[in-house]
Amino acid sequence: MAKGDEVSNKQVIFRDYITGFPKETDMVLATGTIRLKVPDGSKAILVKNLYLSCDPYMRSCMTKLDRPNYSPSFTPGSPIRGMGVAKVLDSDHPNFKEGELVWGMIRWEEYSLITTPDNLQFKIEDTDVPLSYYTGLLGFPGLSAYVGFYELCSPKKGENVFISAASGAVGQLVGQFAKITGCYVAGSAGSKEKVDLSKSKFGFDAAFNYKEEHDLDAALKRYFPEGIDIYFENVGGKMLDAVLLNMRDRGRISACGMISQYNLEKHEGVHNMFCLVTKQVRMEGFLVSSYTHLYPKFFDFVMPLIKQGKINYVEDTVEDLVNAPGALIGLFTGRNVGKQVVVVARE
């Protein structure tokens, strides 16, 4: 087709705000049309979306909440919004040229008109790696692992590191960063496959299936007889409560997410907060979007490791927008193994 043609545009539309677990039917496939040209003088770009990122935080966008600091809610009747990789088909913006690749905030549709491309759009310069990595390893999950582990926790060689959701988009990287730093690393995950992967592929010293442990405190004591120096928090709830009992003096907790809580009407109570006092623990939450200034530092750190084969990254890929709703929902049942990616198109 030629530039300027009007083409059909498959979309995944957010139906309406929800409570509880999200369902595939909370998203609706639709087909619109789009003209593959940006209006003159608009400073917009027109992109073809290639890879979509499914991330746990997106659940909170499905609830209508007033939270100025966090990710805004989706708009009912409009496409799902998320991170992804796209190719510029047309541009009226001085920083973007036709044919360039970008990653950042896009919509769940085949083609998108992005009217403010300066906002959360990063140019892809290095294409020696799979492009999908820019949804994960080289995107916000990678930066989250880097910021949460190195910036917030100041790890030292020999420290004991625990990571929940160990094989997830972020956890698998934190584990490998911790091993590179010379730490002892154990993780939790929700299936034997994920536990095995954590050890065999990501180099965790130990891992366990939290669903098979009726006493998380006892499980942690088994893997951390001397306690935990650093906890990378992805799940919240009961796991956090058990971790607090097992932190060491001056331990650090980096809170990246709490996926076990996102579908609950009322979040579970955490009973062991006093451990923060008795063990002098520092717990800090963060939003990766506040740390984009560190992306170049992260990139320079991680890219050589990737090229030397010192970092593995496992993705769980589904093809076609039609499978995107199921892929997103799957995060909350733990269906995905590794970073969940949706391929809209390969180029």
Added chain:
Amino acid sequence: MAKGDEVSNKQVIFRDYITGFPKETDMVLATGTIRLKVPDGSKAILVKNLYLSCDPYMRSCMTKLDRPNYSPSFTPGSPIRGMGVAKVLDSDHPNFKEGELVWGMIRWEEYSLITTPDNLQFKIEDTDVPLSYYTGLLGFPGLSAYVGFYELCSPKKGENVFISAASGAVGQLVGQFAKITGCYVAGSAGSKEKVDLSKSKFGFDAAFNYKEEHDLDAALKRYFPEGIDIYFENVGGKMLDAVLLNMRDRGRISACGMISQYNLEKHEGVHNMFCLVTKQVRMEGFLVSSYTHLYPKFFDFVMPLIKQGKINYVEDTVEDLVNAPGALIGLFTGRNVGKQVVVVARE
């Protein structure tokens, strides 16, 4: 009496480990005898105890717990152990001389033989202030306020500071430090008298009686329409839960204690932990005993303020060891107004 005489020694003996609220009968008055001379070559000191400090953490010493990082449990059948001010009557230790005044860890009795006086015994050099201040304003409560506010929270002029247990031994100082720093300061306390005191004597911009608020979240929104930058945590439980909802982006929580939880078999659940993530809040617990190296810095900061009349300090004083058990118990019902001190002797 002469040095070396054997004299009677009134003591407050810890009866046995407890659960739930402590009662006066968990402590027993007893009278022993003590020789007012240290054994030759013992490196010990013999002190006359003057002022005893009643502190919330002492509740946890009444339960048998294995917690290497926190204050050790009391020994059933032995005197209560706590901070206090004492006078050296005899010394075999090179650092201490007869007639000197010290503050630090002592026992609840008229006279104590301290066999390791290097451990938590600080010499009192400045006696231009009431000696009892070394149990509070110039003791660990003062250092707690300083460390928890300045070191952990890095306050800036114009920030919004909330303090629970606002009129307590620590809270009343944090409030005054925050005002000196140019912050807006509001606090919570458990009676009209304490609320009034916080405003009239300690300069809080606002204060409220938490017992009269059925909705703590709404109360906090009333006093912090723009949210809380710094929370100085003394109480835990429901107040912490409500505070989390009202923290601002990049807020800091300094956790000094959680007195509302100490008598519960199981601590209350805190449901709003995810706010740490969405608001990028840092929460850090601390034990003042880990920060004694900052005491000189604190002392040089606070002493001029005291002498210029820029710091007020309110104590609640009871006379005689016989009233010590009631004074300690009173902390947990909120009976005391200001720092709870027991006067054993005035010199």
